[in-house]
Amino acid sequence: MxxxxxxxxxxxxxxxxxxxxxxxxxxxxxxxxxxxxSNQLFSLTEATLYTSFKRLEKDGYIVSYWKDGINQVPRKYYSITILGQEYLKKHIDSYHKATAVIQTFLGGTHGKED
Amino acid sequence: MxxxxxxxxxxxxxxxxxxxxxxxxxxxxxxxxxxxxSNQLFSLTEATLYTSFKRLEKDGYIVSYWKDGINQVPRKYYSITILGQEYLKKHIDSYHKATAVIQTFLGGTHGKED
DNA sequence: TATCATACCTAATGTGTCAAGGTATGATAT
DNA sequence: ATATCATACCTTGACACATTAGGTATGATA
Structure with a gap:
């Protein structure tokens, strides 16, 4: 899988x-x-990753700055904003509510015994 | 919310x-x-609901049959198939793995104290 | 005969992800 | 020099699932 x-x-x-x-x-x-x-289970495609960054920056949840180290490929660093922290808090809250509901449906349905 | x-x-x-x-x-x-x-928290839009049924039936996860009761609007009943049960089992497994990973990111991040 | 609850369905649009590309730098080998 | 690889960024087009906004039809109630 x-x-x-x-x-x-x-x-x-x-x-x-x-x-x-x-x-x-x-x-x-x-x-x-x-x-x-994730124990090598998950990774994002680059398209998903950078699309997400664009969205987050557009919404003011993160800000970015370039960092050009010596002998090093330039990197674009991101920093979370206050707005981003608030969004994260709310999302986590919604997430917990959603998983609680999903759990009532998917939680007791599967047979562990097999 | x-x-x-x-x-x-x-x-x-x-x-x-x-x-x-x-x-x-x-x-x-x-x-x-x-x-x-869901304690009145969630419901699906009808479009989502029936789109999902179509998909599930097309994939062989459910079968349907009409039931015309007396003095009653005809209803389209659905029945889960063996294939559907297998799909459900696998989905639940993936779901648990995904939530476990999401938990490692979103679990310890929020400040309950405020 | 109008209206509401029940009960089904579809078309157009939106959002997030992916597949498949592309650009450019620094390190290493030939 | 130049080929190749790892690092590091980005975009375009297609796709899947969900939503918005409609539609049809039956039975009960006013």
Whole structure:
């Protein structure tokens, strides 16, 4: 089974924000972080990743700045804003409510015994 | 906050299947069930509901039959198939894996204290 | 005979994701 | 020099699922 970003659909933005809440970071690194933190189960396609960044920046949830290290490919760093933190909080709240409901349907349905 | 079907996105089919696993039912009733079982938080739009049925039937996960009661508007009942049960099982498995990962990102991020 | 609840359905549009491209820098090997 | 790889960014077109906004029809009630 391969778990694509489709299973994360709708939560991508929040996941990126949650990572940025820890510290500023850039696309390539963030995606690697998701890959590792999910035990190599998930990673976003670059298209999804950068589309998400565009959306988040347009909405004012993150801001960006370039960082050109010496002997290093330029990186575009992102920083979460207050607005972004508020959005994240609300999303997490909705997420918990939604999963609670989904749980009532999908939770007791499967047979663990087999 | 209003919780629309977008938060259930991707899980609609599985939710319908899980209800049908309990017993055969029809669209209108199923949607009312979702509404009640979610404490009036969620319900599907009819378009989403019937689109989902079409998809599920096309894929062989459910079969349908009309039931014309006396003094009653005809109802289209749905019944889950073996294929549907297998799909449901797999979906639930993926769902658990996905929520586990999402949890690692969104779980410890929010401040309950405020 | 008008209106409401029940009960089904479709077409057009929107949103997020993916597949498949592209550009450019720095390191390494030939 | 130049080929190749890893890093690092970005865009376009297509697709899947959900929504908005309609539509049809029956039975009960006013």
């Amino acid at each position: 391969d778990l694509t970003g489709d299973l994360l659909r709708g939560h991508t933005d929040a996941i990126l924000l949650s990572i940025l809440q820890t510290q500023d970071s850039y696309g390539y690194e963030i995606n690697q972080r998701i890959f590792k933190q | 209003d919780l629309t079907g977008d938060l259930l996105r991707g899980h609609t089919d599985a939710i319908l299947l899980s209800i049908l696993q309990t017993q055969d039912s029809y669209g209108y009733e199923i949607n009312q069930r979702i509404f009640k079982q």
